[in-house]
Structure formats: structure tokens, C-alpha cells
Amino acid sequence: MGVQNWSDNVVLVELPAEPRMKDEIQSVTEIAYDKHDCDVIMDFSSVDIVTSTSLVGLLILCELLTNCGNKLVLCNVSVSTRGIFAVTGLEGIFEFVDDKFVALASLQATS
Amino acid sequence: MDKKKILIVDDEKDTLFILERGLAARGYSVITADNGYDAIVLAKSKRPDLIILDIAMPDMDGGEVSGRLKEDPKTKDIPIMFLTALVSKAEEKKKDHLLAGNVLIAKPYGIEELLTQIEMLLSGKRVCAVNKANDMAK
Numbered sequence: 001m002g003v004q005n006w007s008d009n010v011v012l013v014e015l016p017a018e019p020r021m022k023d024e025i026q027s028v029t030e031i032a033y034d035k036h037d038c039d040v041i042m043d044f045s046s047v048d049i050v051t052s053t054s055l056v057g058l059l060i061l062c063e064l065l066t067n068c069g070n071k072l073v074l075c076n077v078s079v080s081t082r083g084i085f086a087v088t089g090l091e092g093i094f095e096f097v098d099d100k101f102v103a104l105a106s107l108q109a110t111s
Numbered sequence: 112m113d114k115k116k117i118l119i120v121d122d123e124k125d126t127l128f129i130l131e132r133g134l135a136a137r138g139y140s141v142i143t144a145d146n147g148y149d150a151i152v153l154a155k156s157k158r159p160d161l162i163i164l165d166i167a168m169p170d171m172d173g174g175e176v177s178g179r180l181k182e183d184p185k186t187k188d189i190p191i192m193f194l195t196a197l198v199s200k201a202e203e204k205k206k207d208h209l210l211a212g213n214v215l216i217a218k219p220y221g222i223e224e225l226l227t228q229i230e231m232l233l234s235g236k237r238v239c240a241v242n243k244a245n246d247m248a249k
Contacts, residue, residue: 052125059132089133089222 002043003028009038009070010107012100017046018054025057032064040065041103045076050084062094071095071110073103114140115233118159120150120176121194122168130163133222139229147171151179154186161232163225166195177213190232192216192225 002014002024013028015021032038040061050058062072073095077085085091097103117139121127124145131141142157144150147168154162162180166173173193180186196218214228 052129056125056128059128087221087223088129089136089226090129092136093132 003031006041006104009035010041010104011035011038012041012043014043014045015047018049018051021047022051022054022057025054025061029057029061029064032061032070036068037070038065039071039073039107041073041075041100041107043076043100044074044078044081047081048078050081055084055088055090059090059093071107073097073106075100075103114138115161116140116142116157116159117161117163117229118142118144118150118153118157119163120144120147120168120173121163121165122146123165126165134225134229137222137226147173147176150176151186154180154189155183158185159189161190161192161229163192163194163229166193167197190214192228192232194218194220 002016004012004014006012011028011031013024016024028040028042032040042058058072065072075097076099077096082091082096085094085096095106097106117134119127119130119134119141120143121130122145127143127145131143135141142153142159144153148171150162150164153159164173164176168176173195177191177193180189180191191213193213193215195215198215198217214232216225216228
């Protein structure tokens with residue numbers, strides 16, 4: 001599983017391509033639920049397509065984190081993958097940054 | 112200003128969830144139903160400003176839901192946007208005249224296309240345009 005604890009309260013996820021993606025998101029959601037207080041960075045480097053099931057999983061994770069005052073940051077999202085978020089109207093719900101270092105800086109800036 | 116209330120009806124739960132969040136993010140108040148029976152109950156009790164209705168659903172399809180809503184004075188004037196994979200994008204506009212001021216959107220669709228049609232239906236411009244076209248055809 002591509003999940004690393006970058007610090008006590010930051011989880012970095014190297015998201016696998018479909019069809020494993022939805023299971024990975026589910027696992028991360030369980031980790032976030034257990035930890036109570038953590039931010040999540042999702043690296044989309046290996047992702048080229050996102051199914052509706054995975055989009056739902058990302059929305060649920062995003063809402064879980066937001067409700068606890070935490071953040072979900074998506075990085076290394078390709079133009080075509082980002083188009084999936086745009087066409088479904090979900091682009092404004094998620095935070096997109098260039099790479100995981102910018103993501104970490106974004107989390108530190110808001111903590 | 113009060114948020115416009117939209118009822119989304121689709122038996123595909125992932126689609127329902129994504130569309131609900133997408134429209135809520137654009138400032139709409141959204142309620143959902145995953146079957147035709149619940150859709151009719153919600154339409155009568157919550158009186159949405161607009162209904163987005165999937166056509167192909169088990170038990171009660173979108174056409175039957177629409178027919179029942181049009182029979183009820185409380186719900187007959189609520190505009191309906193039909194979503195379907197049964198009609199191609201090329202055929203979409205050819206079917207427009209059959210819908211009496213409502214809209215047919217062929218799947219797959221994008222949020223911007225949906226928002227354009229939602230705004231037209233909510234503003235009443237869509238009904239005016241259809242009435243004008245019908246008058247010209249007479």
C-alpha cells in the first residue's frame with residue numbers, strides 16, 4: 001500500500017491507478033477516521049483516469065477531513081484527470097497543487 | 112437570496128452523489144432520490160424549483176414519474192430536466208419539441224452544459240423560447 005506517515009498528522013498517499021484506486025481511498029479514509037486529526041496528501045502521479053466510485057470515495061474522505069478541520073490536498077494531477085473533476089463540477093471542492101512538496105508547504109502554511 | 116432547490120433523481124448512487132455535490136458547490140440547495148416513488152413524495156413535500164430526472168430507472172421510470180407529477184396541480188409546473196443514455200447527443204435537440212418546455216440532456220454531459228440548462232429552466236427563458244417556436248410553427 002502506498003501510504004506513508006510523513007509526520008504525526010500528515011499522511012502521504014501514492015495513489016495507484018484504477019481498479020486499485022478505490023480500495024486505496026477506502027483504506028486511507030479508515031486511517032483518517034482512526035487518527036482523528038490528520039491531513040492527507042494524495043499523489044496522482046500514477047493515475048490517468050478516475051471512476052465515479054473513486055470520485056465518491058474522494059468526496060467522502062474530503063468531507064471527513066474538512067469536518068474535523070483538516071485538509072485533503074491533491075498533487076501531480078494530470079490535465080486529463082483534472083478535466084474529470086472539472087466536468088463533474090467538483091474542481092472547486094478539492095485543493096490541487098503541483099507536487100507533494102508544495103502540498104506539504106500548503107498544509108504547513110495553514111496549520 | 113434563497114437558494115434554488117433542485118431535486119435530483121437517479122438510481123445510480125455514485126452519479127447521484129457526484130451530481131449532488133457538484134451542484135451544491137455551485138450554490139444550489141440539493142435533495143436527492145434514488146427511485147421514482149421517493150421522487151414523487153419529495154417533489155410534493157419539498158416543492159423543488161427544478162427536477163433533474165433520469166429516464167431509465169427500475170420499477171418506475173422517469174417518464175412515469177414525470178407523468179404523475181404533471182397530473183398533480185402542486186407539482187405540474189415544476190420544470191424537469193431529463194437525463195438519458197438512451198438518446199445520443201446528435202438526437203438530443205431533435206427530441207426537444209416533444210418535451211413541452213422541459214429539457215432532455217443526453218449522457219455523458221458536463222456540469223457546464225447542465226448549469227446552462229438549469230439557469231434557463233429556472234429563469235423561465237426555456238419555456239418562453241419553446242412557446243415562441245411553437246407559435247411560429249402554427
